[in-house]
Amino acid sequence: MAKEGVETAEETEHMIEKDGGKDQESVLTAGDTKEMRAVVLAGFGGLNKLRVTKKVMPEPLEGEVKIRVKACGLNFLDLMVRQGNIDNPPKTPLVPGFECSGIVEALGENTKGFEIGDRVMAFVNYNAWAEVVCTPLEFVYKIPDDMTFPEAAAFSMNFVAAYMMLFEVANLREGMSVLVHSAGGGMGQAVAQLCSTVPNVTVFGTASPFKHEAIKDSVTHLFDRNVDYVQEVKKISPEGVDIVLDCLCGENTGKGLGLLKPLGTYILYGSSNMVTGETKSFFSLAKSWWQVEKVNPIKLYDENKVIAGFSLLNLLFKQGRSSLVKIVVDKLISLYNARKIKPLVDSLWALEEVKEAMQRIHDRGNIGKLILDVEKSPTPLMANDSTETSEAGEEEEDHEGDTDNKERMPFIQ
Amino acid sequence: MAKEGVETAEETEHMIEKDGGKDQESVLTAGDTKEMRAVVLAGFGGLNKLRVTKKVMPEPLEGEVKIRVKACGLNFLDLMVRQGNIDNPPKTPLVPGFECSGIVEALGENTKGFEIGDRVMAFVNYNAWAEVVCTPLEFVYKIPDDMTFPEAAAFSMNFVAAYMMLFEVANLREGMSVLVHSAGGGMGQAVAQLCSTVPNVTVFGTASPFKHEAIKDSVTHLFDRNVDYVQEVKKISPEGVDIVLDCLCGENTGKGLGLLKPLGTYILYGSSNMVTGETKSFFSLAKSWWQVEKVNPIKLYDENKVIAGFSLLNLLFKQGRSSLVKIVVDKLISLYNARKIKPLVDSLWALEEVKEAMQRIHDRGNIGKLILDVEKSPTPLMANDSTETSEAGEEEEDHEGDTDNKERMPFIQ
Numbered sequence: 016m017a018k019e020g021v022e023t024a025e026e027t028e029h030m031i032e033k034d035g036g037k038d039q040e041s042v043l044t045a046g047d048t049k050e051m052r053a054v055v056l057a058g059f060g061g062l063n064k065l066r067v068t069k070k071v072m073p074e075p076l077e078g079e080v081k082i083r084v085k086a087c088g089l090n091f092l093d094l095m096v097r098q099g100n101i102d103n104p105p106k107t108p109l110v111p112g113f114e115c116s117g118i119v120e121a122l123g124e125n126t127k128g129f130e131i132g133d134r135v136m137a138f139v140n141y142n143a144w145a146e147v148v149c150t151p152l153e154f155v156y157k158i159p160d161d162m163t164f165p166e167a168a169a170f171s172m173n174f175v176a177a178y179m180m181l182f183e184v185a186n187l188r189e190g191m192s193v194l195v196h197s198a199g200g201g202m203g204q205a206v207a208q209l210c211s212t213v214p215n216v217t218v219f220g221t222a223s224p225f226k227h228e229a230i231k232d233s234v235t236h237l238f239d240r241n242v243d244y245v246q247e248v249k250k251i252s253p254e255g256v257d258i259v260l261d262c263l264c265g266e267n268t269g270k271g272l273g274l275l276k277p278l279g280t281y282i283l284y285g286s287s288n289m290v291t292g293e294t295k296s297f298f299s300l301a302k303s304w305w306q307v308e309k310v311n312p313i314k315l316y317d318e319n320k321v322i323a324g325f326s327l328l329n330l331l332f333k334q335g336r337s338s339l340v341k342i343v344v345d346k347l348i349s350l351y352n353a354r355k356i357k358p359l360v361d362s363l364w365a366l367e368e369v370k371e372a373m374q375r376i377h378d379r380g381n382i383g384k385l386i387l388d389v390e391k392s393p394t395p396l397m398a399n400d401s402t403e404t405s406e407a408g409e410e411e412e413d414h415e416g417d418t419d420n421k422e423r424m425p426f427i428q
Numbered sequence: 429m430a431k432e433g434v435e436t437a438e439e440t441e442h443m444i445e446k447d448g449g450k451d452q453e454s455v456l457t458a459g460d461t462k463e464m465r466a467v468v469l470a471g472f473g474g475l476n477k478l479r480v481t482k483k484v485m486p487e488p489l490e491g492e493v494k495i496r497v498k499a500c501g502l503n504f505l506d507l508m509v510r511q512g513n514i515d516n517p518p519k520t521p522l523v524p525g526f527e528c529s530g531i532v533e534a535l536g537e538n539t540k541g542f543e544i545g546d547r548v549m550a551f552v553n554y555n556a557w558a559e560v561v562c563t564p565l566e567f568v569y570k571i572p573d574d575m576t577f578p579e580a581a582a583f584s585m586n587f588v589a590a591y592m593m594l595f596e597v598a599n600l601r602e603g604m605s606v607l608v609h610s611a612g613g614g615m616g617q618a619v620a621q622l623c624s625t626v627p628n629v630t631v632f633g634t635a636s637p638f639k640h641e642a643i644k645d646s647v648t649h650l651f652d653r654n655v656d657y658v659q660e661v662k663k664i665s666p667e668g669v670d671i672v673l674d675c676l677c678g679e680n681t682g683k684g685l686g687l688l689k690p691l692g693t694y695i696l697y698g699s700s701n702m703v704t705g706e707t708k709s710f711f712s713l714a715k716s717w718w719q720v721e722k723v724n725p726i727k728l729y730d731e732n733k734v735i736a737g738f739s740l741l742n743l744l745f746k747q748g749r750s751s752l753v754k755i756v757v758d759k760l761i762s763l764y765n766a767r768k769i770k771p772l773v774d775s776l777w778a779l780e781e782v783k784e785a786m787q788r789i790h791d792r793g794n795i796g797k798l799i800l801d802v803e804k805s806p807t808p809l810m811a812n813d814s815t816e817t818s819e820a821g822e823e824e825e826d827h828e829g830d831t832d833n834k835e836r837m838p839f840i841q
Contacts, residue, residue: 277742311723314737316697323728
């Protein structure tokens with residue numbers, strides 16, 4: 016899918032005379048081909064590489080569902096993709112985005128189980144940030160009637176990853192304790208909510224102080240992200256914790272392993288150190304990602320510890336485990352229907368405001384998930400020069416680099 | 429407890445004029461102190477370091493249960509202890525053995541829940557191979573009326589370790605697959621039986637060909653231990669397996685990790701490479717144990733894999749997790765009562781036959797667990813010169829080193 020999507024972007028790039036703003040008609044070679052708005056990343060780099068253009072609307076292949084997109088999830092991973100700071104980055108130009116919600120508009124052959132008009136959420140291997148998305152039906156899930164589209168777009172990635180890490184990798188049970196970084200983010204909130212579905216689970220979380228009031232009900236012990244969380248946890252629980260969910264990597268892997276109780280599980284689910292203000296160069300950032308210390312299995316044996324890695328996108332798109340994920344989504348929807356979990360949406364942004372949205376996640380300003388609302392018009396109050404889709408100068412790029420990055424953001428899967 | 433036990437051995441060593449055979453009275457300094465028979469390891473080394481002597485009978489301290497021992501489990505770990513080939517080996521002389529069954533003979537203060545006459549099995553931090561054992565009540569469990577003492581001595585270590593690895597570390601569920609080495613050993617059989625309590629679990633196992641007929645009902649796919657098990661597994665399941673239980677370590681860690689499906693778990697629970705015939709020197713053996721390759725957490729992230737280490741003895745005696753183990757023992761006894769599991773006893777040996785028993789486990793001759801039967805007299809037919817407790821010459825030692833070790837034995841916890 017992703018590959019097809021990327022090819023589409025490449026194929027149609029030449030058809031678009033120039034970057035198309037909302038009001039600008041593109042010239043298309045195929046006479047009756049429909050078009051759509053999409054966020055396009057022209058090349059890896061800063062916010063100025065993003066723009067909204069018109070693109071050829073995809074049509075569903077066999078086994079694919081065509082979705083009229085209402086809302087898209089914005090994840091930390093999208094910032095890393097923008098920078099090209101991922102393993103085997105795809106070719107640019109590309110349409111970013113891995114999750115969306117919307118209404119089924121058309122169906123390819125062999126898409127039993129779905130009907131036009133179905134309200135759905137979906138994973139996409141890139142190409143989510145567009146008015147229309149086609150993705151294989153194995154990545155599409157019907158949503159409850161009372162789940163809003165922004166909620167649905169905030170749901171799939173964070174809650175599926177949190178659920179699988181807590182319950183399938185780490186085997187969370189009654190009375191256990193969990194440490195999660197960036198507890199105020201979309202992922203952190205999904206973790207905290209899922210922990211609350213198990214009796215007597217203690218959640219330790221780090222977050223910027225201004226978020227503490229908003230998230231204090233979901234996190235048992237909140238620490239300022241600038242303090243030494245190892246010491247803070249040990250003050251409260253000298254024995255450590257049962258589960259550490261780490262999105263920071265680097266030296267935090269050793270810290271996290273050190274905090275585990277016997278039989279405890281450390282899960283690395285991403286790194287966000289790479290885009291903090293302290294290290295501006297992509298190369299040094301990428302290097303820090305790889306500088307995590309290797310783990311000696313004999314030490315794990317001596318200490319009765321477990322270390323795991325979790326990447327939902329790899330699981331879905333590289334390792335063909337969509338059937339496992341489907342089961343998890345069903346369980347999560349049951350929990351949603353039982354009002355035990357509810358995605359926390361931080362804010363809605365028009366496609367044209369994607370840069371401001373990215374800046375907000377980069378600056379760690381969000382509490383919960385940032386959503387691109389496809390039908391939303393840019394908010395005049397929030398629109399300044401940099402919200403224009405046509406150009407974003409180097410000044411903004413510098414601004415991003417100099418941002419006072421007080422909080423490490425989660426690498427949300 | 430272990431430390432106390434070792435101290436007892438040291439303290440009483442001077443009281444024993446010379447190595448006491450069964451018929452030989454020791455001279456004891458304390459007039460009314462009772463004595464008992466015990467297997468003593470005089471120093472680290474070969475079989476000739478083992479003898480049966482009389483020792484001062486321990487009396488229970490506060491919180492301890494005094495057990496009249498009926499049967500003791502013999503584990504691969506005991507061979508490693510004999511060689512001193514473990515981390516931080518205790519001082520010799522010592523009484524080996526980590527598990528036993530018997531009848532409660534006396535109780536220290538604060539041992540509520542137990543009564544004299546209770547049939548029990550117990551973990552001991554050394555000192556199990558004796559007529560009497562004292563151990564804290566947290567390590568003592570009542571056994572069902574119809575569980576024989578040899579069964580009970582074969583039960584605790586292997587089934588608790590197998591259960592915790594399969595269900596607490598690895599989260600075994602319906603439809604999964606498990607690879608276990610030395611499927612014919614006590615541990616391998618515990619793993620296979622516990623796998624059979626979950627619907628539709630596939631067990632891949634390695635074992636010497638002569639064992640295949642005996643264990644074929646408990647293992648779905650049996651391989652000769654001399655073949656390349658990676659290729660054999662992949663022929664049957666190209667995707668690999670969900671759980672790898674590895675007692676071989678060294679290069680097998682990489683092989684095991686490579687065989688995992690996404691979300692699969694590799695558990696290192698010991699090494700038996702150390703005492704194979706290929707490497708005769710203790711030092712080179714110990715080195716191979718440490719030569720396991722370190723694991724990069726980022727690789728785990730990319731591949732969605734889990735690596736764990738498990739040491740039941742560390743969990744019990746270093747990490748204070750006896751309450752967790754108690755819960756597991758209760759579950760296992762329920763499974764035993766429901767006739768879903770049953771320890772497989774290979775053979776019974778008198779204390780005086782401990783060398784032959786060790787040789788048998790070393791030579792990989794056993795199918796199931798070897799038990800020291802404390803009330804058994806040495807079998808005349810099996811007794812040759814080397815069964816005498818007084819001495820075992822270097823010839824036997826050489827024989828052990830030269831043994832054609834076709835099968836790696838499990839490091840049974």
